[in-house]
Amino acid sequence: MTDIALELKNVWRRFEVSQGAFKGKATLTAVADVSLQVRRGEVYALVGESGSGKSTLAKMLLGLLPPSSGEILIDGAPINAGNRIAVVRRIQPIFQDPYSSLNPRKSIEQLIALPLVVHRIGDGASRRTKVREMLDMVGLPARLLDAYPGQLSGGQRQRVAIARALVMRPEVVICDEPTSALDVSVQAQILNLLLELKRDLGLTYFFISHNLAVVEHLADRVAVMYLGRIVEERTRAGLFATPRHPYTRGLLDSVLTPDPDLGVPDTHLGIMNANPMAVQNGCPFQPRCPSAMDICATQPPPVTALPDGWATCHLLQEEALASQ
């Protein structure tokens, strides 16, 4: 066992996108040169807006989508066609929408037992015991074993999804926006449960979210993704106290805390969504960046090391040169 539960080495993922009947195909780079390491027992959060490539990355981690190039290692072992099933069982997902991620025609017991069936673990009786254990662990009454998802509330469904993910006793859980489809009061219950389970079972979370308040509450380290690239990776405390990338700063400025003394902030980012089809040579954030310089349009920004992580921005490079 290594200290690194999950590692990505220069991972790329490109898609061929049709542009219409008479036009050629274009290449969309969903994930560009992502390298990261998730340490055992930590909560590693990946933050980004729609189109930033977070979900493509999650799919690759789960073995559902092969990377175009680069390597994904779980416990030091690369995922490949031969060992995919064996490796992937150690890494389990919890998806965003518990209304669409649970098959409505299967009972709760069948749903939670399904991973055991797929991986041929145990017999009927031992599976039943395991499912009961899991229900208890996620705080659902045993009487729901024979219920169907349609009879459950959103919060209960998400608990079922968590039970299903944990029944394999995975080391790493990929949480893809696990609370964004839920009401605030239910969101709090689910976040509390996730934190509790992590403590009790020693889990590692790869937590994907666009909700920065939630990320600040439970992450140990945070990576900010923009148009397929990680632009800043820091410790939680560092990132929220002193964000260094202009995009991270804009994101943090957009968080609306319930404080009636503050108005609506100006993020200086404009209203244009990021366009993944129009990534230029330089910095992908350059078209929206309030402090863009000439060099940003032509040169990709180099990685600048920071005491608690790194960021890619020409401004930081200039600062570093100025201080030397």
Added chain:
Amino acid sequence: MALLEVQDLVIDIPTASGVLHAVSELSFSVDRGETLAIVGESGSGKSLTSLAIMDLLPRVAKRRAARLTFDGTDLLSMREPEMRKLRGSRMAMIFQEPMTSLNPAYTIGNQLMEALRCHEDVSAEKARARAIELLERVGIAGAERRLLQYPHQLSGGLRQRVMIAMALMCKPDLIIADEPTTALDVTIQAQILRLLHDLKKEFGMAMILVTHDLGVVARVADKVAVMYAGAIVERGPARAVFKAPSHPYTRGLLNCIPVPGRTAPGTPLGAIRGQLPNLIGRLEGCAFRDRCDFAAPECAGPMRYVPIDAGHDVRCIRAEARKAVA
């Protein structure tokens, strides 16, 4: 006189297992130039309330009220043709999903101009000029070119801006915005909210903002109404409600969201136990009592509003007792 006055609004939906009391005895008012936020979780009846004002409820839902007036005119007795004249011209609505509320088969320009020409007898050139003016006002560059585009050619943030421009075409007195930024990315959300706020001031409009996001409410609302299970449980000036939340449900909601600097990372968040009650059948007493830490036997009896401060009151008969303890 308030621009919009709602008194004892009731929305009932007959179902196979009995009548569902979606909204019960709702009263509030909105003044000119004021922003009222209606906050609540799913199932609280906040969206139905906004539809009821516009008389856009689904056919099965039945609306009743003691009083429902807009600028002194009674909306309850108004017939559909008159209501249609009011809708879109003096009262406009912005919906959550700009992709589904714009018609994919018509250009942006076509839809914007139609919004004006439905209500006012103006030439196409004048309508076009107004459309361009408003698109520019909501921050869309190259407005003339945009008029010829179809909704699918615009990003989510742009579509939402088009929706806002469309709502403004006839210079309405009241805008009802139902979760106008929920489908948008956070950085875009902030920009759209700023824009709505600025335009509201510039045009002197009143706004009803329907949302579940307490952060949004705190930043833009003048007045807040917190809804739970079809009833307003707390209402008052935004400052008062956020500084001194007085209904156990409002407090519970505020404790559920992690706030940087106030909630220590990794510690358990406050949670509201239990679930929303079934709203079918006779409802009596406080709908929140099964989930409330302060519930007493009298909470099953008749409810009334208890004043906390000027214009700030709660639907909780235990409010005085709880205040005495605290």
